[in-house]
Amino acid sequence: MAASSSSKFVKRAATPLIYLALxxxxxxxxxxxxxxxxxxxxxxxxxxAAVKWxxxxxxxxxxxxxxxxxxxxxxxxxxxxxxxxxxLNPLARQLLYPILLGxxxxxxxxxxxxxxxxxGLSEWPKIIVVVLVCFFPILVNMVAGxxxxxxxxxxxxxxxxxxxxxxxxxxxxxxxxxxxxxxxxVAVTFAVIGAVISEFVAAQDGLGYLILISTAQSQTPLxxxxxxxxxxxxxxxxxxxxxxxxxxxxxTP
Amino acid sequence: MIAATGxxxxxxxxxxxxxxxxxxxxxxxxxxxxxxxxxYALGPVDLRIEPGSFVSVVGPSGCGKSTLLRLVAGxxxxxxxxxxRYGAPLDGPSHxxxxxxxxxxxxxxxxxxxxxxxPADVLSLPKAASSERAMRLLEMTxxxxxxxxxxxxxxGGMKQRAAFCRAMLSxxxxxxxxxxxxxxxxxxxxxxxxELSRLWQDLGRTALxxxxxIEEAILLGDRIxxxxxxxxxxxxxxxxxxxRPRNAETVKLPRFQEIxxxxxxxxxxxxxx
Numbered sequence: 001m002a003a004s005s006s007s008k009f010v011k012r013a014a015t016p017l018i019y020l021a022l023x024x025x026x027x028x029x030x031x032x033x034x035x036x037x038x039x040x041x042x043x044x045x046x047x048x049a050a051v052k053w054x055x056x057x058x059x060x061x062x063x064x065x066x067x068x069x070x071x072x073x074x075x076x077x078x079x080x081x082x083x084x085x086x087x088l089n090p091l092a093r094q095l096l097y098p099i100l101l102g103x104x105x106x107x108x109x110x111x112x113x114x115x116x117x118x119x120g121l122s123e124w125p126k127i128i129v130v131v132l133v134c135f136f137p138i139l140v141n142m143v144a145g146x147x148x149x150x151x152x153x154x155x156x157x158x159x160x161x162x163x164x165x166x167x168x169x170x171x172x173x174x175x176x177x178x179x180x181x182x183x184x185x186v187a188v189t190f191a192v193i194g195a196v197i198s199e200f201v202a203a204q205d206g207l208g209y210l211i212l213i214s215t216a217q218s219q220t221p222l223x224x225x226x227x228x229x230x231x232x233x234x235x236x237x238x239x240x241x242x243x244x245x246x247x248x249x250x251x252t253p
Numbered sequence: 254m255i256a257a258t259g260x261x262x263x264x265x266x267x268x269x270x271x272x273x274x275x276x277x278x279x280x281x282x283x284x285x286x287x288x289x290x291x292x293y294a295l296g297p298v299d300l301r302i303e304p305g306s307f308v309s310v311v312g313p314s315g316c317g318k319s320t321l322l323r324l325v326a327g328x329x330x331x332x333x334x335x336x337x338r339y340g341a342p343l344d345g346p347s348h349x350x351x352x353x354x355x356x357x358x359x360x361x362x363x364x365x366x367x368x369x370x371x372p373a374d375v376l377s378l379p380k381a382a383s384s385e386r387a388m389r390l391l392e393m394t395x396x397x398x399x400x401x402x403x404x405x406x407x408x409g410g411m412k413q414r415a416a417f418c419r420a421m422l423s424x425x426x427x428x429x430x431x432x433x434x435x436x437x438x439x440x441x442x443x444x445x446x447x448e449l450s451r452l453w454q455d456l457g458r459t460a461l462x463x464x465x466x467i468e469e470a471i472l473l474g475d476r477i478x479x480x481x482x483x484x485x486x487x488x489x490x491x492x493x494x495x496x497r498p499r500n501a502e503t504v505k506l507p508r509f510q511e512i513x514x515x516x517x518x519x520x521x522x523x524x525x526x
Contacts (some may be wrong), residue, residue, distance in 0.1 A: 001477070152356055156352070166375050170375070
């Protein structure tokens with residue numbers, strides 16, 4: 001009992017401890033090797049910059065978070081009906097799926113400058129890039145999920161005389177849900193990258209924009225603080241979805 | 254002891270007693286093979302199931318006995334022959350037919366009770382009456398205390414009991430059993446077959462059992478149909494004149510052993526019945 005709880009504690013504490021140790025090593029090396037701050041600032045210097053620029057960091061984090069989340073949700077809204085259409089209608093599948101899979105191969109990041117050219121300097125081009133990046137992983141996983149229904153379960157529903165509507169709601173949707181969340185977890189990580197890339201291309205705010213101008217002005221500690229925040233944002237969104245998944249899909253081990 | 258009061262099927266009106274529950278004539282089934290050719294899976298088969306009887310079908314694996322059950326269930330259509338259910342053409346699944354599949358096929362995302370209630374949900378049966386019936390079925394099969402658990406928390410035998418409850422929910426007149434104990438260990442198999450035999454007798458239904466287990470077929474059936482290798486045809490029929498209710502002692506009766514060897518001889522030595 002005592003052994004198992006202490007080993008549990010070690011397991012839980014291991015990851016934070018490794019992070020702390022690496023940060024300490026970084027701090028130590030930065031001071032010992034006298035690395036110039038504009039090349040590689042020590043963690044303490046980054047922290048000081050973060051405190052000093054807290055209001056700017058908060059504002060730009062909010063901007064990036066909003067673009068990411070709005071784009072991500074829009075991608076879900078667009079890909080869900082399409083995935084249902086593709087999985088249920090053989091004609092739609094034949095016509096749409098090859099086009100969509102072809103489009104998936106286009107590097108979305110490379111399209112970012114064009115999107116900004118077309119949609120101007122508002123928040124929308126950034127959201128659109130996020131949508132483009134998130135759309136395919138959700139769609140592909142959702143289609144796979146809707147088609148992953150075991151034949152035995154379909155037989156059961158057929159033997160009960162279930163309508164296609166009931167088969168969809170009672171069987172296809174639950175079977176597809178774990179796949180949907182897998183798609184979402186892949187997509188949300190891409191979403192943050194998409195937002196930052198489009199902020200690199202053209203923007204007046206957002207963490208990507210902040211990284212761009214702070215490095216241009218040799219404010220390297222501020223750039224690092226922004227990168228740290230982006231990382232936290234990404235991890236938080238991922239775990240947020242995982243949390244939702246655990247509560248919605250509570251039947252898989 | 255198990256109380257089946259209130260679950261017993263209403264006695265069929267006397268003219269209907271003459272009509273067979275299932276009547277297949279000259280039924281064959283051909284599947285398209287992977288190499289473009291055709292695979293003769295079944296037939297021609299004649300099968301008549303009288304009301305209130307328990308028919309067991311035994312045969313080697315791959316003989317098309319599952320195909321036979323899928324045809325009777327209305328899940329597949331024959332290539333030749335005619336099929337009738339209660340005197341009407343059999344052209345699709347019916348809520349008067351309950352099926353227990355080889356795998357339990359319980360949905361892991363809903364509770365045991367909700368799984369048992371699935372036919373009521375699909376057929377839009379009245380909720381209160383269905384729930385009451387579901388709970389009674391779960392009580393009969395010893396699953397009452399597990400009603401609100403997810404099926405993955407149950408043992409293999411309990412899952413198959415739940416699947417039986419689900420098949421019985423809509424009060425079907427015919428119960429189809431497709432190797433219902435095939436995925437279970439030997440001890441659970443025997444226990445469940447005896448339990449099913451008792452339930453069937455208490456509930457007074459017609460049943461068709463597909464199995465490769467000879468003892469199971471004898472223990473449950475009024476008559477045994479023995480199928481040949483593919484394409485499966487019915488090569489012999491044996492009446493099981495063992496007393497009911499059957500129990501663990503039935504297996505020890507000399508007559509049981511006699512029938513068992515008779516069936517084995519037909520299957521393995523290709524002897525004529």
